[in-house]
Amino acid sequence: MSxxxxxxxxxxxxxxxxxxxxxxxxxxxxxPTVTDTLGHVFDVNCSGGICTLTPEDPIVKPxxxxxxxSGDTFVVLWSRILTIHTLILSSSGPIELNAAEPGKxxxxxxxxNCTPWNATLGTTNYQYTxxxxxxxxxxxxxxPEDVITLCQADIPWPSACPYVATEPFASRLVEVAATxxxxxxxxxxxxxxxxxxxxxAPDGGAQPAPxxxxxxxxxxxxx
Numbered sequence: 382m383s384x385x386x387x388x389x390x391x392x393x394x395x396x397x398x399x400x401x402x403x404x405x406x407x408x409x410x411x412x413p414t415v416t417d418t419l420g421h422v423f424d425v426n427c428s429g430g431i432c433t434l435t436p437e438d439p440i441v442k443p444x445x446x447x448x449x450x451s452g453d454t455f456v457v458l459w460s461r462i463l464t465i466h467t468l469i470l471s472s473s474g475p476i477e478l479n480a481a482e483p484g485k486x487x488x489x490x491x492x493x494n495c496t497p498w499n500a501t502l503g504t505t506n507y508q509y510t511x512x513x514x515x516x517x518x519x520x521x522x523x524x525p526e527d528v529i530t531l532c533q534a535d536i537p538w539p540s541a542c543p544y545v546a547t548e549p550f551a552s553r554l555v556e557v558a559a560t561x562x563x564x565x566x567x568x569x570x571x572x573x574x575x576x577x578x579x580x581x582a583p584d585g586g587a588q589p590a591p592x593x594x595x596x597x598x599x600x601x602x603x604x
Contacts, residue, residue: 415457416494417465417485418515418534418574423455432457434465443467445482446542459507462527462576463487463498463516467538481545481554483538484530486515486574513578523569523576528557532573 415423415434421441423434434455436443443453445467458464466484489495495509495516509516515534532553545551549572556570569575 415465416488418488419485419537420488421538423465425457441538442540444539444542444544445469445479446539446544457487457498458484459498459500459502459505460527460530461518461521461523462530463495463507463509463518464527464530466530481529483544484533485538486517486530486534488514489516490514513574513576515574517576519576525557528569528573529554531569531576532557534574 413425414437415425417423422437424437426433426435434457436455443455445453453467453469456466456468458466463486464484465487467482468479487495487498489511492509492511495511498516499506499508501507505521507518508520509518512519533550536550539547545554553570553573556572560568560570
């Protein structure tokens with residue numbers, strides 16, 4: 382479990398975050414709000430070099446669960462799955478990202494909800510479309526962090542800690558750990574949100590769409 386809960390202690394420099402927000406597609410309007418997969422609406426502010434989010438519902442609090450002081454905030458992270466993530470914003474130094482901190486996919490009803498976030502970060506050119514109700518870039522490989530985000534899609538934002546020990550997230554982390562472990566690839570657990578919707582079977586039933594949901598555990602999330 383420790384490998385999954387601390388799967389990738391990623392470091393994000395504010396300069397890199399600024400590069401993301403400022404390199405959005407030319408002519409695309411700045412998105413004033415975003416919505417998570419639970420239906421919560423967040424106001425967006427990208428003026429500070431990183432896209433921070435303020436929930437319109439006062440009940441929703443940015444609780445990272447590994448904070449020793451106040452300062453948690455919601456941010457937008459670029460990856461295969463465009464993510465609303467909770468982290469601790471430090472007044473100086475790098476931002477530490479824990480893959481198992483609270484996060485939800487950015488929800489959508491059309492591609493228009495996703496295209497303002499197209500951006501180039503490093504060598505990765507993100508082109509998001511609305512698939513299965515979330516913003517994602519099918520050309521980018523799923524990372525383990527993306528799988529963990531998908532497994533949080535239907536879980537309420539935490540109101541108390543420790544979040545990683547709270548069901549059903551704790552059990553889903555175990556599932557991800559069992560699938561990934563030391564193997565080269567892992568897949569999205571069946572009880573987590575999938576990257577594509579089911580398609581009708583010829584007999585009228587439903588079957589998974591023919592898509593590769595394998596995850597290369599060596600792939601960085603690109604944030």
